[in-house]
Amino acid sequence: PGQCRQSMQIENSICDYDAVEKVNDEMRVQLRAIVQQKFFRYYKLNLYESCPFWSENHLCMNPDCGVALVDEQNIPQEWTSAALGALTSPKNGEHFQPFKSCNLKDQDFCEVDDEASSEGVYVDLIANPERFTGYAGPSAAKVWGAIYNENCFNVAQRMQMDSDCEQCSLDRESEAEELKEELQTSALTGFSMAQNPASIPLVPSEPAHAHDRQHNHHSKTKTTTSEDMSKAFDPVSPLAAGAAQDDEICLEKRVFYRMISGLHASISIHICDEYLNQSTGVWGPNLDCFVSRVGAHPDRLENIYFDYAILVRAVTKLSGYLQDYEFCTGNSEEDAGVKVMVDRLIETATRSPAIFDEKAMFVGPEAQALKMEFRDHFRNITKIVSCVGCEKCRLWGKVQTSGLGTALKVLFSYNDEHLNPIKNPNLLQRTEIVALFNTFNRVSESVESIARFRTLYMSTLGSS
Numbered sequence: 001p002g003q004c005r006q007s008m009q010i011e012n013s014i015c016d017y018d019a020v021e022k023v024n025d026e027m028r029v030q031l032r033a034i035v036q037q038k039f040f041r042y043y044k045l046n047l048y049e050s051c052p053f054w055s056e057n058h059l060c061m062n063p064d065c066g067v068a069l070v071d072e073q074n075i076p077q078e079w080t081s082a083a084l085g086a087l088t089s090p091k092n093g094e095h096f097q098p099f100k101s102c103n104l105k106d107q108d109f110c111e112v113d114d115e116a117s118s119e120g121v122y123v124d125l126i127a128n129p130e131r132f133t134g135y136a137g138p139s140a141a142k143v144w145g146a147i148y149n150e151n152c153f154n155v156a157q158r159m160q161m162d163s164d165c166e167q168c169s170l171d172r173e174s175e176a177e178e179l180k181e182e183l184q185t186s187a188l189t190g191f192s193m194a195q196n197p198a199s200i201p202l203v204p205s206e207p208a209h210a211h212d213r214q215h216n217h218h219s220k221t222k223t224t225t226s227e228d229m230s231k232a233f234d235p236v237s238p239l240a241a242g243a244a245q246d247d248e249i250c251l252e253k254r255v256f257y258r259m260i261s262g263l264h265a266s267i268s269i270h271i272c273d274e275y276l277n278q279s280t281g282v283w284g285p286n287l288d289c290f291v292s293r294v295g296a297h298p299d300r301l302e303n304i305y306f307d308y309a310i311l312v313r314a315v316t317k318l319s320g321y322l323q324d325y326e327f328c329t330g331n332s333e334e335d336a337g338v339k340v341m342v343d344r345l346i347e348t349a350t351r352s353p354a355i356f357d358e359k360a361m362f363v364g365p366e367a368q369a370l371k372m373e374f375r376d377h378f379r380n381i382t383k384i385v386s387c388v389g390c391e392k393c394r395l396w397g398k399v400q401t402s403g404l405g406t407a408l409k410v411l412f413s414y415n416d417e418h419l420n421p422i423k424n425p426n427l428l429q430r431t432e433i434v435a436l437f438n439t440f441n442r443v444s445e446s447v448e449s450i451a452r453f454r455t456l457y458m459s460t461l462g463s464s
């Protein structure tokens with residue numbers, strides 16, 4: 001733990017992991033209570049749309065893949081498609097109308113399922129927890145492969161799944177491998193994993209080394225002066241984005257990769273935390289699963305904290321918006337209670353040392369084009385998730401890619417002055433707010449689980 005240098009903040013959003021975990025302990029209690037509320041637990045989505053990229057039969061035979069639906073009669077009348085469809089646009093914010101039907105807007109980083117549409121189903125997220133389902137094999141591998149392929153930036157033509165993007169895919173794999181190698185061989189935690197298998201990191205890498213990593217990478221890819229180097233890789237330098245684009249891995253592309261990898265690692269943690277021992281039929285944490293999928297990979301651990309920092313920042317940036325937002329469930333007492341809970345959470349989040357400085361991204365001459373490209377790639381990920389063959393995994397895949405997409409929209413599409421629900425009532429649909437908070441809850445849960453698994457791991461070392 002140490003202080004972040006200003007120039008490292010975008011890539012190394014966290015300076016002091018202990019302090020982040022401490023504030024997260026407080027936030028856990030608050031987030032757990034928030035996602036239990038009616039406003040946040042019912043989510044409408046198009047769960048059964050077909051995979052737009054390849055033929056996927058959506059037939060996971062495991063009963064744990066199934067999702068229990070909620071009858072529209074049991075959800076607040078205000079949200080029903082009939083009620084929402086009847087609403088008309090407000091005049092100059094004259095009356096607040098949070099659920100207006102909306103198509104994909106320029107600002108959106110994800111495909112938003114429209115709550116006013118008659119298509120789609122309601123799901124109770126609390127009744128369908130994300131956990132081990134047994135979904136694996138070629139179908140899952142294909143979806144993850146396609147998601148990571150979206151990290152191929154600067155490709156003039158849109159890639160076509162499975163065919164045109166072989167080079168891109170190779171680039172992506174070698175970049176990811178290089179990144180992992182650099183992280184694992186640097187003095188991340190003061191020891192080498194290979195030499196001492198007992199010393200599995202279980203903590204993310206130190207920011208200072210990630211900074212070295214940038215320089216190391218650069219020195220490998222082209223010869224340049226130290227002044228060029230610091231300009232090209234100093235993320236807050238106004239030259240950063242433009243200069244870095246000439247290089248193989250620009251800042252935005254690295255951010256994109258880390259977001260996906262963080263989401264993947266967070267999903268893996270939930271699988272390992274609520275794992276079904278198929279021989280005993282008992283559910284519980286599986287340490288081997290955690291260590292092999294996440295704990296032994298400092299980069300993956302670090303990327304979870306990276307997503308966490310993005311979500312903390314998005315929620316705190318929304319503070320003013322949410323203060324005037326109507327959490328409408330038809331029960332005014334309950335709605336007032338939700339507002340108080342959300343206010344308290346934001347107050348706690350503002351004390352978190354997890355810092356993501358969005359202003360350092362998308363600067364420089366190519367900023368707008370790069371932002372559009374970033375947005376289009378992220379949107380594509382939200383479509384790829386329709387190809388997940390297990391219903392419950394698809395549900396949480398959709399919730400969390402929408403949640404991260406909403407965070408990106410909040411961070412990159414609006415300035416503080418636009419984030420006002422009275423002046424701009426239709427910036428966010430209810431589904432986007434629900435997805436954002438549930439994703440924040442899931443990633444915050446992962447941060448909590450890392451600490452728990454670390455303790456479990458230490459206790460197995462002690463007893464062996």
Ligand code: FAD
Pocket residue numbers: 130131132133134135136137140141143144260261262264265266267268271293300385388392393394396397
């Ligand atoms: P996978 O997790 O499939 O990973 C494939 C490869 O990607 C690995 O071999 C590794 O090289 C690389 N990799 C792994 N993690 C990372 C990372 N964090 N960063 C970078 N690279 C990485 N299963 C469930 O049981 N419950 C669920 O709720 C669930 N949700 C899912 C949601 C989605 C969107 C998808 C695509 C799959 C989901 N799955 C779920 C399946 C699960 O994620 C795994 O695919 C499955 O358990 C098989 O795991 P695996 O060990 O083969 O590796």
